[in-house]
Amino acid sequence: MxxxxxxxxxxxxxxxxxxxxxxxxxxxxxxxxxxxxxxxxxxxxxxxxxxxxxxxxxGFSLSESKEIIDLYSASQGEEGQLKLLINKLNDKRLELLEKRKDLNTALATMDSYSAKCRQRLKELESDK
Amino acid sequence: MxxxxxxxxxxxxxxxxxxxxxxxxxxxxxxxxxxxxxxxxxxxxxxxxxxxxxxxxxGFSLSESKEIIDLYSASQGEEGQLKLLINKLNDKRLELLEKRKDLNTALATMDSYSAKCRQRLKELESDK
DNA sequence: ATACATGTTTACGTTTACGTAAACGATAAC
DNA sequence: GTTATCGTTTACGTAAACGTAAACATGTAT
Structure with a gap:
């Protein structure tokens, strides 16, 4: 059930x-x-x-998600359809990889900035 | 200049x-x-x-980005401010890590689905 | 039997993130 | 000297992604 x-x-x-x-x-x-x-x-x-x-x-819009979901639910096609599907999936995959790059950049920026802050804090502590 | x-x-x-x-x-x-x-x-x-x-x-809204940007431009505070800042940055960092998890999940889903499609395609080829 | 929780539809309102159009200012090109 | 080019402000419009309010249905609890 x-x-x-x-x-x-x-x-x-x-x-x-x-x-x-x-x-x-x-x-x-x-x-x-x-x-x-x-x-x-x-x-x-x-x-x-x-x-x-x-x-x-x-950060995907609902219509973008719909596109992907429609892809997922369209698995039972014949050859031509399947090939198209695989290509579209690959495009989306590349988009996701781009996003991961962005994400890693953002994380790196944040980490280095946070380190700067902790450094500055240390200096303040030792000045006491 | x-x-x-x-x-x-x-x-x-x-x-x-x-x-x-x-x-x-x-x-x-x-x-x-x-x-x-x-x-x-x-x-x-x-x-x-x-x-x-x-x-x-x-997928950050403009007000969320503004929040982060305001954090970045507020580095010259005294001790209390700095500590607060570091904490907020850490929160944002955790958000980003969550997003990276989401992203990896999405990638994995996509890859396995894409593999299924290629598998099915192979079967069709060999049936010829 | 009635109250209450959970669900429904329909119409209108709201916030975010811009776009469009009009009317105008300043500077560069011919 | 006027015609592009690039910029400006102001007012209004719009698409996406919901929220609010009203009025009603339906099953469960007492």
Missing amino acids: EPSYSISELSNEFGVTNITIRYYESIGILIPKRYGQKRIYSSSDRVTLELILRGKRL | EPSYSISELSNEFGVTNITIRYYESIGILIPKRYGQKRIYSSSDRVTLELILRGKRL
Whole structure:
């Protein structure tokens, strides 16, 4: 039996609001089943939400995340489609590597600045 | 002699519009000197712009970047301030490390998915 | 049976991060 | 000397990503 989740279970678990989750549905990126009028989320929906939120943290827009998610869910193509898919995935991979470069630069900047601060603090201490 | 830049020199170099740069001024994050009414950007202003744009690529809002930039430009404090600063920098550093984790997760997901696609492609080839 | 928690839709509002358009100033080129 | 070129301010517009409020449905608890 596949587990399923209500909207509030998901919103609580991931620290977002129900409104946010419904918004994702309204833009066609996270579309759950229904039981009557209530939304029922599968574990695959849960993974999708994880991808969306991770994407946000990494500075991807919702439409960019949608693009990637659509790629993931389009695995069962024939040869031509598969090749295209692999290429697109590779592009996205390169984007991520660029981001990691940026991130490492930012970390290095921060570390060196922080070191400068600690140095200055030491000087102040020894001046006492 | 310190180099200086016009607004268009910077916007061209970094691939943004003059409007964007003026907007950063309007929110108090990138404030150049003036020659008459024209904006003159120093190399320190240039660095600030770099920080802002890198921050954007990493998913920081302008106000978050402003926070960090304000930290950087507040190095000349006395002991208490310095300690506070070092702590804040450390917080930001942890945020960046979290992001790097996210990034590595995303990369791993992508790689394994891409491998699955290549595998499937191979199977199709050999079925011919 | 009714209160309450949880869900729904619909319409409108809000913040962030800019873009557009108009009207104008200053300097350089012909 | 006027015509580009580059800049300026001011007011208004816009897309993305939600939030707010109202009015209503539905299942559970007492």
